[in-house]
Amino acid sequence: xxxxxVSPALYAEVLHFYAWQMQTLDGGDFGGYAATFTxxxxxxHSPSRPAARTRRxxxxxxxxxxxxxxxxxxxxxxxxxxxxxxxxxxxxxxRSTCYALILTTRPGDDLVVGPSCVVHDVIVREGGxxxxxxxxxxxxxDRSPDGARAGExxxxxxxxxxxxx
Numbered sequence: 001x002x003x004x005x006v007s008p009a010l011y012a013e014v015l016h017f018y019a020w021q022m023q024t025l026d027g028g029d030f031g032g033y034a035a036t037f038t039x040x041x042x043x044x045h046s047p048s049r050p051a052a053r054t055r056r057x058x059x060x061x062x063x064x065x066x067x068x069x070x071x072x073x074x075x076x077x078x079x080x081x082x083x084x085x086x087x088x089x090x091x092x093x094x095r096s097t098c099y100a101l102i103l104t105t106r107p108g109d110d111l112v113v114g115p116s117c118v119v120h121d122v123i124v125r126e127g128g129x130x131x132x133x134x135x136x137x138x139x140x141x142d143r144s145p146d147g148a149r150a151g152e153x154x155x156x157x158x159x160x161x162x163x164x165x
Contacts, residue, residue: 033059041053
């Protein structure tokens with residue numbers, strides 16, 4: 001298998017971008033996180049929610065998601081990216097695939113590890129800075145051993161056997 005390479009400087013720049021981006025997200029600055037996307041960026045972060053589009057849409061989605069899921073909960077989440085595989089595409093974009101773990105802590109409780117995810121990014125350079133054109137996150141818990149996502153498996157079962165009643 002052939003692996004295209006990027007320069008060490010570009011790889012380090014992407015890691016630095018990710019570090020600042022995740023610290024912004026984990027600090028609850030959803031507007032700052034959304035600003036790391038292009039104006040027309042797309043963010044698909046949960047299988048139960050539609051993709052958010054535009055910076056304003058991404059910020060609104062994160063505000064809504066955290067308010068619905070963590071309202072009144074003194075939770076601290078940390079997003080850890082690792083095993084970043086980066087390549088330059090023919091269209092001039094960077095394609096990044098990496099693993100992510102979300103670590104969750106609450107006062108007086110033990111650390112909770114998970115979910116475990118794969119992050120698929122399209123990165124562009126605008127005005128000299130890196131920005132995300134798109135981010136799609138898939139969850140390991142939603143995959144079967146054959147690699148199909150849970151929703152795909154359910155759809156295939158219905159298609160082959162008909163709906164269950």
